[in-house]
Amino acid sequence: MTTTIERPSAAESSAPAATPRWELIGLVALLFGTGVAYIWGLGASGWANSFYSAAIQAGSVSWKAFFFGSSDAANSITVDKPPMSLWLMSLSVRIFGLNTWAMLVPQALLGVASVALLRATVKRRFGGAAGLLAGLVLAVTPVAALMFRFNNPDALLVLLMIASVWALLRGVETGKTKWLLITGMFVGFGFLTKQLQVMLVVPPLALTYLIAGPPKFLTRLLQLFGALGAMIVSAGWWILIVEFWPASSRPWVGGSQNNSILELTLGYNGFGRLSGDETGSVTPGRGGMGGDMAGGMAGGMPGGIWGETGIFRMFDASQGGQIAWLIPAALILLVVGLVLRGRAPRTDGQRASLIVWGSWLLVTGLTFSFMAGIFHAYYTVALAPAVAALIGIGSVLLWRQRDTYWVRVAMAVAVASTVAMAWVLLRRSESFVPWLKWAILVVGILAAVALLIPALTRGRVAAASIMAVMFAGLAGPTAYAVDTVDTPHTGAIVSAGPNTSMRGFGGMGDGPGGRGGMQLPPGVQLPAGMQLPAGFPGQAAAPGQAPGDGGSEMGGMARGMGGGMGGLLEGSAPTAAITEMLEQDADSYTWVAAAIGANTAAGYQLATEDPVMPVGGFNGTDPSPTLAQFQQYVADGQIHYFIGGGGMPGMASGTSAEISAWVTENFTATTVDNVTFYDLTQ
Numbered sequence: 001m002t003t004t005i006e007r008p009s010a011a012e013s014s015a016p017a018a019t020p021r022w023e024l025i026g027l028v029a030l031l032f033g034t035g036v037a038y039i040w041g042l043g044a045s046g047w048a049n050s051f052y053s054a055a056i057q058a059g060s061v062s063w064k065a066f067f068f069g070s071s072d073a074a075n076s077i078t079v080d081k082p083p084m085s086l087w088l089m090s091l092s093v094r095i096f097g098l099n100t101w102a103m104l105v106p107q108a109l110l111g112v113a114s115v116a117l118l119r120a121t122v123k124r125r126f127g128g129a130a131g132l133l134a135g136l137v138l139a140v141t142p143v144a145a146l147m148f149r150f151n152n153p154d155a156l157l158v159l160l161m162i163a164s165v166w167a168l169l170r171g172v173e174t175g176k177t178k179w180l181l182i183t184g185m186f187v188g189f190g191f192l193t194k195q196l197q198v199m200l201v202v203p204p205l206a207l208t209y210l211i212a213g214p215p216k217f218l219t220r221l222l223q224l225f226g227a228l229g230a231m232i233v234s235a236g237w238w239i240l241i242v243e244f245w246p247a248s249s250r251p252w253v254g255g256s257q258n259n260s261i262l263e264l265t266l267g268y269n270g271f272g273r274l275s276g277d278e279t280g281s282v283t284p285g286r287g288g289m290g291g292d293m294a295g296g297m298a299g300g301m302p303g304g305i306w307g308e309t310g311i312f313r314m315f316d317a318s319q320g321g322q323i324a325w326l327i328p329a330a331l332i333l334l335v336v337g338l339v340l341r342g343r344a345p346r347t348d349g350q351r352a353s354l355i356v357w358g359s360w361l362l363v364t365g366l367t368f369s370f371m372a373g374i375f376h377a378y379y380t381v382a383l384a385p386a387v388a389a390l391i392g393i394g395s396v397l398l399w400r401q402r403d404t405y406w407v408r409v410a411m412a413v414a415v416a417s418t419v420a421m422a423w424v425l426l427r428r429s430e431s432f433v434p435w436l437k438w439a440i441l442v443v444g445i446l447a448a449v450a451l452l453i454p455a456l457t458r459g460r461v462a463a464a465s466i467m468a469v470m471f472a473g474l475a476g477p478t479a480y481a482v483d484t485v486d487t488p489h490t491g492a493i494v495s496a497g498p499n500t501s502m503r504g505f506g507g508m509g510d511g512p513g514g515r516g517g518m519q520l521p522p523g524v525q526l527p528a529g530m531q532l533p534a535g536f537p538g539q540a541a542a543p544g545q546a547p548g549d550g551g552s553e554m555g556g557m558a559r560g561m562g563g564g565m566g567g568l569l570e571g572s573a574p575t576a577a578i579t580e581m582l583e584q585d586a587d588s589y590t591w592v593a594a595a596i597g598a599n600t601a602a603g604y605q606l607a608t609e610d611p612v613m614p615v616g617g618f619n620g621t622d623p624s625p626t627l628a629q630f631q632q633y634v635a636d637g638q639i640h641y642f643i644g645g646g647g648m649p650g651m652a653s654g655t656s657a658e659i660s661a662w663v664t665e666n667f668t669a670t671t672v673d674n675v676t677f678y679d680l681t682q
Helices: 021-039 049-061 062-070 085-095 100-126 129-138 142-147 154-174 177-212 217-244 263-275 291-298 320-340 350-368 377-400 405-428 438-452 461-485 556-565 574-581 598-608 627-635 655-666
Strands: 593-597 610-615 639-643 669-670 673-680
Touching: 021 100, 021 129, 021 461, 049 062, 049 085, 049 598, 062 085, 085 100, 085 154, 085 177, 085 350, 100 129, 100 142, 100 350, 100 377, 129 142, 129 217, 129 377, 129 461, 142 154, 142 320, 142 377, 154 350, 154 377, 177 217, 177 263, 177 350, 177 377, 217 263, 263 320, 320 350, 320 377, 320 405, 320 461, 350 377, 377 405, 405 438, 405 461, 438 461, 574 593, 574 598, 574 669, 593 598, 593 655, 598 610, 598 639, 598 669, 610 655, 627 639, 627 655
Parallel strands: 593 610, 593 639
Antiparallel strands: 639 673, 669 673
């Protein structure tokens, strides 16, 4: 049986038709609803990721810290990412003052913009229904609802990646070089947001234009080189300034061992993520977390501390609830959509859209599945636009061809795969809306059967079939997204949705609010002599802390190991007495205090709004400052206090350990509200 290729719709023509009323109503509802959902209750998340919050505060009071992305306004060290994601939040804080809303509302607006741009990109080729569906799927994806309400770089990264596809498809449509240059510019800005992660979208972009670009092959190739040049220029200007700025007058490049942005790009944030060879990271035997502790825990975790790699990684307990709900359906719709467009011309815009979104999903998904280095569940937000676009595009393409029997079968299989996926994911959190999986199962089966019966996909009854399909596909992720919106999230490692079984170190975290924190899975053995801290599930609670209440994505672990002083993955929480002590004569010092690790330092800096030096950067493993430099700072009277402890046991290594040992040997300890301080002026 041959398949008839439809003529381009009004959405594909150069002169788009007027938007119908139903679509305008749907668009307003989609964007308004997304905005309300993403902004609702943001204040409950406090400083969110204190590591970035401290840099946002620093950038709001120092233009130098703003430019470099410094952790403190005195510019001792930067965060371990380029600063573009921090710039918008720092400007907001500079205008509206330091508070949660000023910091996180810009992130929520980036989410609304991402939904709007994805909808517009899909609509241009496939019509209003496809665009609205794609935008809706993105908005209710649990990990999207998490990251567009958080202050990590991923929110801006997602918007820029969508923008690069938008520009590329305009290039496919017109063949004009300017669109390829704009594509490269967006990718370059993505590099300044999260370095090499944005490069995962480059092969899909290049492949799509090589296949579908209107000009001759050699011209297409030259245009892609032009896009590469635009990417290099839009990212390279900042890289060159940082690399050639005299090291003596700029902050240390956080996350690097040799004070080099190129080293950070290619190593810790680059190929090290793929190979697992990341000097200074929190991995067994490399410092950062402590070899004994990390090694003992990882020994009982399949695949190591960051979880098991493999083709099904996106569906496991760590990542599944974040993103996996519609991946099987998206892949099915991708294949069927390509078949339906099989006889279209080479430059067919609809097939080009399927290629770019489909290859985005495959390249990024496979990279995430097999990378051996640091991996967290929230990284999967980079898959959300591709999944959402394929669902919107594929659903409309197949619905238009529903009179063809095999297409109806494909639609039914896609629905059945979604129902099966929802069943698996919801069973991992049995106490979470326990009736939902049964409702999805029943409605999904009825919807799949209805798609096989032509009479139920025509006329007024077709609306009922569509609603059943949408309930089966979106009820699960929507419920997870609602739970995510309703739950405060703080700490360095966050995840969407309700509590599930142990997610592995890279995906642990089930939200604060007394739902528990990290739990050791069956078979995991702690190293000899190590005991679980107070507040850890099954352990006695620390004073003033409810049993099992972690208060962050690390749950009781970070709090038990650091108390109010914070830890590796959780910002410090100074009391009023500590804050008052640090603020005394603060103007007389460059740094009111120094502490091992950026998260330990962050809470004190956010409370006082004065610089606190994060010795060793995020992990406490960066060789900045050296012992000699620190001693000179002390001799010059630039640092008032040194805060003892912090981080996890055995975290400090190298220069951090040397500094800590020198301070404890030469200065007298004073305890204030259970936190140890050393007055470096005495």
